Amino acid sequence: MQVIKKVNNNIAICLDNNNKELIAIGKGIGYPKTPYKIDDLSKIERTFYDIEPSYLELINTIPEQVMNVSIKVVDMVRTNIDKPISSNLVFTLADHINFTIKLVKKGMILPAPLKYDIQNLYPKEYELGEKALHIISKDLSVLLPRDEACNIALHFINAQAIDTSSHNNDHIIISDIVDIVSRYFKLYIDKTGFNYSRFVTHLQYLLKNKGDHKNISSVNKSMFKSVTKEYPDTFKCVEKISDYLTHQDIVLSDEEKLYLILHINRLRS
Incomplete structure (x- = not known):
């Protein structure tokens, strides 16, 4: 795997053996001067293909612990939803979690205007949103409002394949x-x-x-x-x-x- 650009010390933009671009996460992979080749692929913890370039700019604004929680939540979603899930979800969800935590610390609560629709029309996604809250509470030691299950579920719904022609x-x-x-x-x-x-x-x-x-x-x-x-x-x-x-x-x-x-x-x- 060829590292072509550093994002931060633990995240880099790479090319795989088929010359396809991806985002790789691994401890210290951003340290060496780029470009360079990673021969020991065990250093790579996670890879993400087809990430929109605009999302790269927010990576350095998100704490590593929040990113790790987002990865864990998205893994849970992938095992429970049969439809393809966009790789961008890891980054958009991490940004949402980070933003919500900041609001909660200021005593502000994000409204969930679609709560009852989501509960009735997307019960699986809503249930996964509730499970995500438990993961966030356990791993980040922060208690988010229960309505956040809806806001998080919306990210899961939006990340599923959609026919935009309609x-x-x-x-x-x-x-x-x-x-x-x-x-x-x-x-x-x-x-x-x-x-x-x-x-x-x-x-x-x-x-x-x-x-x-x-x-x-x-x-x-x-x-x-x-x-x-x-x-x-x-x-x-x-x-x-x-x-x-x-x-x-x-x-x-x-x-x-x-x-x-x-x-x-x-x-x-």
Whole structure:
């Protein structure tokens, strides 16, 4: 195996014997000067093919313990779901777990607007989300809210093979929303970057919940008021998005607006 680029001390971009690019994880494989050849393949702990380049930029922002937990959770998912699972799931899930832990430490709770849909329509994925919470609690010594089982399950659902040909209208709506954000903040949005991929993923989740709303919880109602005061410009942008979606027969709840505010702030960071 040929190491062609260091990501960090323990992660590198490599070429296999068929000259196919992959991400390899192994203790110290990023230390030597690249390019170099790894003759002892026992040094490689894990490999991941077909990773989107935009996800590489977030690897160094995620603690190693969180990445290891994500790998363990994805292994569990692969053994319990028959459909192909995207290799990108390890990285998007690790990012979500890391972000959620930071919010919880600040006393914030991510809403789960699709909770009842996921429980009823995707019971297996929801059950795996609950098991993931146990793994996170045990390995990272952090207790996440039970509703996080839904948010994690959404990552499992999104990582399964999807026929995108039937989602053209959703793609148009997503593109329009991204344009609204870009124009409002006079912001250049790098569509090859992970922040963009993360935002689009959330919009896909939002569109799954068209017209089916639950009342905002008392905890998130307080959080919504606080966040709208702290980020008034982002809230105004979300209101523009809400007006646009109303014309698409999609009415956003306060819970969904709260989620959008959080994700747009990440997009702007």
